[in-house]
Amino acid sequence: MVTGGLDVLLSNLSTRVRYADQTLYLSDRYPYRVELQDRPLVMVPLVSGAAASVFNLDEPDRAWLGYPVPGLERLGTGPVVTAEDSLSLLLGPIRAAILRALDRPNSMGGVADQLDAGPSTATYHCTQLASAGLVVRQRAGREVRIQRTPRGDALIDLLS
Incomplete structure (x- = not known):
């Protein structure tokens, strides 16, 4: 749970993630806009490459975002x-x-x-x-x- 620092957390996850003006921008071949509404955002650390990211914004009860573990090297x-x-x-x-x-x-x-x-x-x-x-x-x-x-x-x- 992050309070008052969401912009810092989300802006430093990955080079493929950007957060500005209460909007999360994720690199995707086919970009589209999704409203989270009351769904929680589940953060999933990935043990893979430094540029890895995976996300799913289509589930009705939650959205999740996979990000590379800092300091993996x-x-x-x-x-x-x-x-x-x-x-x-x-x-x-x-x-x-x-x-x-x-x-x-x-x-x-x-x-x-x-x-x-x-x-x-x-x-x-x-x-x-x-x-x-x-x-x-x-x-x-x-x-x-x-x-x-x-x-x-x-x-x-x-x-x-």
């Missing part, structure tokens, strides 16, 4: 990145960052450090990249080294 899931380039759109921002970071071979721990992510996150995404033939992993004693393949290099050249 501090949860250890790596940096929250919006996909603004072709490689990120194709692979996802974390895998694109890994592929770009492998301009020279690195350890799995080094990749995790570069991404500011946990080792299991780096391992999972590197496994997916290896399955696609974009990187190879080799064990060297207790360390796993990873490097781009010629196919990974070609994809970087094509989409970056």
Whole structure:
């Protein structure tokens, strides 16, 4: 429940939400106007990208608005990145960052450090990249080294 600060709360939810003159503006492909009347507005935090938003204004007993959780990047899931380039759109921002970071071979721990992510996150995404033939992993004693393949290099050249 927010009293006296609704404008501050709603204006700082997301880049896709704007509140002015007692009107909530939501980015939508097909804009339309909805009166809340006596319906409550249910706020739903989303653990997804920083630009995410979801809303439903058509239910008769309530309206709800999903917004990105502030500070999501501090949860250890790596940096929250919006996909603004072709490689990120194709692979996802974390895998694109890994592929770009492998301009020279690195350890799995080094990749995790570069991404500011946990080792299991780096391992999972590197496994997916290896399955696609974009990187190879080799064990060297207790360390796993990873490097781009010629196919990974070609994809970087094509989409970056």
